Amino acid sequence: RHAGLALSDFPHLASEIRLLRGRLEVALSRHLVGVNVLLHGTPGTGKTELSAALAQAVGAPLFECLGVDEDCRDSLTPRARLAALRQAQRIARIASAGLILIDEAEDLFPTSWSDARQTPTKAAINECLDLNPTPTIWISNRTRHMDEAFLRRFDLVIHVPPLPAS
Secondary structure, eight states, X not given: OOOSSOGGGOGGGHHHHHHHHHHHHHHHHHTOSSOEEEEEOSXXXXXXXXXXXXXXXXXXXXXXXXXXXXXXXXXOOHHHHHHHHHHHHHHHHHHOSOEEEESSGGGGSOOTTSOTTTXXXXXXXXHHHHHOSSOEEEEESOOTTSOHHHHTTSSEEEEOOOOOOO
16 A cells, blocks of 8 residues: 555654654664554545555565455454454465555444354454554544453554644
């Protein structure tokens, strides 16, 4: 995925971008395991573009883990998406020092109303967050339903407000 915007297009997030960029640079240079950042905010605030601009700024390719099957016809279940994410993380680790992007991540986190047959277990999500071999940027429109045990496993949790009119 290539950036359509630059980090300078996000002046309202300058301090957050310094933190994100620093964390991702260290994670990539030291090949750290279990590095995750969460960007959340309402749809259309530029979270995906910010992710692409961050990857470009740290000089790493950004591999997007899609939520649809190979033919882009059917949505993957949350369990299948988690399996695809894990596979993408392993492949990216072997191929290069890249970053993984998972959009619409809120679908992966189990809730009391989740279908247990289709949603990953809490243990599976925790393991993915703790042991992922490739730094991962998770994007979500909301975090209200996320268990605190998940949120505390993220290195950074950043709220992304709407882009400035300029």
